[in-house]
Amino acid sequence: MDRLKKAMRIPFAKVPVAANELKYIKEVLESGWLTTAGKAMAFEKNFADAVQARFACAVNSGTAALHLGLEALGVKPGDRVFVPSMTFTSSAEIIRYLQANPVFLDTEYGTNLITPEILQEAINKNPDVRYLIVVHYGGHAARMLSDEQEGILDICKKHRIKILEDAAHAFPARLNNQMVGSLGEVACFSFYANKPITTGEGGMLTTQNEAIAGRVKKMRLHGIDRDVWNRFTGNKPSWEYDVVEAGYKYNMPDVNAAIGLAQLEKAEEFRAERQRVAEYYYEHLTPLKHLIDLPVTHVPFQDHAWHLFPVVLKENAPVSRNKFIEKMAEAGIGTSVHYKPLHRMTYYKNKYQLKASDFPNTEKTWRGNVSLPIFPYMQDDELDYICKTIGKILKY
Ligand SMILES: Cc1ncc(COP(=O)(O)O)c(C=O)c1O
Numbered sequence: 001m002d003r004l005k006k007a008m009r010i011p012f013a014k015v016p017v018a019a020n021e022l023k024y025i026k027e028v029l030e031s032g033w034l035t036t037a038g039k040a041m042a043f044e045k046n047f048a049d050a051v052q053a054r055f056a057c058a059v060n061s062g063t064a065a066l067h068l069g070l071e072a073l074g075v076k077p078g079d080r081v082f083v084p085s086m087t088f089t090s091s092a093e094i095i096r097y098l099q100a101n102p103v104f105l106d107t108e109y110g111t112n113l114i115t116p117e118i119l120q121e122a123i124n125k126n127p128d129v130r131y132l133i134v135v136h137y138g139g140h141a142a143r144m145l146s147d148e149q150e151g152i153l154d155i156c157k158k159h160r161i162k163i164l165e166d167a168a169h170a171f172p173a174r175l176n177n178q179m180v181g182s183l184g185e186v187a188c189f190s191f192y193a194n195k196p197i198t199t200g201e202g203g204m205l206t207t208q209n210e211a212i213a214g215r216v217k218k219m220r221l222h223g224i225d226r227d228v229w230n231r232f233t234g235n236k237p238s239w240e241y242d243v244v245e246a247g248y249k250y251n252m253p254d255v256n257a258a259i260g261l262a263q264l265e266k267a268e269e270f271r272a273e274r275q276r277v278a279e280y281y282y283e284h285l286t287p288l289k290h291l292i293d294l295p296v297t298h299v300p301f302q303d304h305a306w307h308l309f310p311v312v313l314k315e316n317a318p319v320s321r322n323k324f325i326e327k328m329a330e331a332g333i334g335t336s337v338h339y340k341p342l343h344r345m346t347y348y349k350n351k352y353q354l355k356a357s358d359f360p361n362t363e364k365t366w367r368g369n370v371s372l373p374i375f376p377y378m379q380d381d382e383l384d385y386i387c388k389t390i391g392k393i394l395k396y
Contacts, residue, residue: 008331008332008333008382008385009332010332010333010334010373010378010382010385010386011334011373011375012194012334012335012336012371012373013193013194013334013336013373013374013375014375015193015194015198015375016266016270016273016375016376016377018262018263018265018266019262019265019266020261020262020265021258021259021262021263023262024039024258024259024261024262025255025258025259027039027258028254028255028257028258029255031254033254034253034254034255035251035253035254036058036221036227036251036252036253036254036257037254038254039254039255039257039258039261040058040251040252040253040254040257042257042261043058043204043252043257043260043261043264044056044057044058044204046261046264047189047204047206047260047264048206050171050172050179050181050264050267051171051172051179051180051181051182051187051206052178052179052181052182053179053181053182053187053206053207053208054207054208054209054210054213055206055207055208055209055210055212055213056204056205056206057204057205057206057207057213057216057217057220058202058203058204058251058252058257058260059202059203059204059205059220059250059251059252060201060202060203060250060251060252060253060256061190061192061201061202061203061250062090062166062168062188062189062190062191062192062195062202062203063090063093063094063190063203064203064220064248064250065188065189065190065203065204065205066090066091066094066133066164066166066188066203067094067097067098067248067250068205068215068216068219068220068248068250069164069186069188069205069207069212069216070094070095070097070098070100070131070133070164071098071215071219072186072212072215072216072219073131073162073164073185073186073212074162075095075098075100075131076098076100077098077099077100078099078100078101079098079100079101079130079131080100080101080102080103080126080128080129080130080131081095081100081101081102081103081129081131081132081133082102082103082105082114082119082122082126082129082131082132082133082161083095083102083103083104083105083132083133083135083342084104084105084106084107084112084113084114084133084135084137084362085104085105085106085107085341085342085343085354085359085362086107086112086135086137086339086341086342086362086365086366087135087137087166087339087342088168088338088339089342089345090166090168091133091135091166092104092133092342092348095133100131101352102342102348102352103122103126103129104342104343104348104352104354104358104359105118105119105122106118106358106359106360106361106362107137107361107362107365108296108361109361109364109365110293110295110296111137111140111295111296111297111298112137112138112310112362112365113135113136113137113140113142113143114132114134114135114142114152115142115143116143116146116149116150116151116152116154116155119132119152119155119156120155123155123159123161127159129161130160130161130162131161131162131163131164132152132156132161132162132163132164133163133164133165133166134152134163134164134165134166134184135166135168135169136165136166136167136169136170136173136180136305137169137308137338138169138295138304138305138306138307138308138309138310138338139169139170139171139173139196139274139304139305139306139307139308140170140173140295140297140298140299140304140305141170141173141174141175141180141183141299141303143175143298144165144175144183144184145175145176145178145183147176153183153184162185163184163185163186164186164187164188165180165183165184165186165187165188166188167180167181167187167188167189168188168189168190168192168195168203169190169195169196169305169307169308170189170196170305170307171189171195171196171197171267171305172196172267172268172271172305173299173303173304173305174299174302174303175299175303180305181206182206182208185207185208185209185212186205186206186207186209186212187205187206187207188203188204188205188206189203189204189205189206190202190203191203191204191256191260191263195307196267196270196271196274196305196307197260197263197264197266197267197270198259198260198263199252199256199257199259199260199263200256200259201256202252202256202257202260203252218244218245218247219245219247219248219250220247220248220250220251221247221248221249221250221251222243222247222248222249223243223244223245223246223247224241224242224243224244224247225241225242225243225244226241227251269376270376271305271306272302273375273376273377273378274305274306274307274374274375274376275301275302275304275306277306277309277373277374277375277378277383278301278304278306278309278374279301280380280383280387281294281309281311281372281374281383281387282294284383284384284387285311285387285390288390288391288394290314290316291313291314291316291317291318291394292311292312292313292314292317292368292390292394293311293312293314293368294311295308295309295310295311306374307374308338308371308374309371309372309373309374310338310369310370310371310372311369311370311371311372312364312365312367312368312369312370313368313369313370314368315367315368317368317394318394318395319393319394321337321367321368321369321370324370324393324394325337325370327389327393328370328389328390328393331385331389333373333385333386333389334373335370335371335372335373336370336371337369337370337371338369338371339369340366341359341362341363341365341366343355343356343358343359343362344356344366372386373386
């Protein structure tokens with residue numbers, strides 16, 4: 001093992017290069033159009049097709065997509081918005097961008113998802129809330145539709161609650177044969193460097209609603225009534241445009257879209273590769289289940305995007321989570337934590353006077369959560385080394 005330790009350096013995440021990134025980037029550079037133009041439009045079209053959505057709007061980050069999505073749903077200052085505590089700060093900070101207030105929710109232990117039951121209880125306690133941010137944590141779709149009982153979509157419809165899906169982790173992902181991105185009204189994806197497909201930095205909003213798509217397209221470029229591409233290819237003179245709202249500067253440049261187009265071509269292969277890694281972990285870590293909890297899934301493995309493989313060290317594990325991470329790093333293995341919950345983050349904790357005891361499942365997860373390396377084309381000897389190192393640290 002010591003000999004192996006010297007040789008092995010396994011990062012937490014690694015960007016897989018597809019095949020056509022350089023080709024498409026070259027085309028962009030040669031075209032002379034480096035900002036938003038034909039490649040961004042092609043990326044939008046192909047992405048919309050991939051998730052079976054009517055509209056897709058490319059932007060320069062997942063956070064920008066979430067911000068534009070919430071704005072287009074009509075959130076106003078003072079409104080309250082349900083959001084899980086077990087997520088990245090983007091999911092909640094966008095509520096503050098609009099001077100609205102988050103109402104943090106606990107999540108289900110094992111999946112880190114909001115369930116229909118958790119949502120129903122939150123509605124009973126907060127009947128005034130009209131918006132919900134659903135996070136498809138780790139690439140696993142929340143129970144939006146459910147055969148046996150009411151899904152999140154049904155409950156929200158009944159209570160006139162609008163949903164914004166944070167699908168930053170969830171491409172490509174499915175629920176009951178439907179793609180995440182076409183389940184609800186608005187879904188937002190991230191193409192940050194470690195995401196299932198990347199553009200370096202970037203994001204995409206998908207919607208079935210034409211009015212929302214129109215609003216997002218306007219607001220992502222300063223509230224101008226024509227985008228730059230349209231100004232230079234349309235019939236009207238290029239200088240002529242109107243500003244109809246105070247918008248933002250969130251458009252995706254074509255260089256990034258070129259990377260995205262190439263990555264999209266390989267998205268299903270990357271997903272299958274991630275699934276292979278997850279299956280390896282399930283098989284080889286199950287003997288340690290008295291010491292660690294493995295992620296729980298309620299969708300078939302092929303419907304999961306497998307962005308993360310988060311395990312939870314149980315209370316009887318011989319080392320703490322922090323010590324475990326240290327020892328994995330000493331062995332050359334990168335890990336991460338998804339997440340330190342938002343109710344423990346200074347800003348949210350102080351501003352909203354949040355108490356850890358209101359989030360029992362999230363707290364149970366937080367005490368022991370560690371995300372293991374997962375990326376396409378991980379080698380079997382790397383996986384073997386990771387699982388053996390975990391066994392050694394836990395003295396199995
Ligand atoms: C759950 C979640 N939501 C939103 C985001 C924001 O995406 P981006 O970094 O592209 O702005 C991330 C990124 O890490 C995320 O993990």
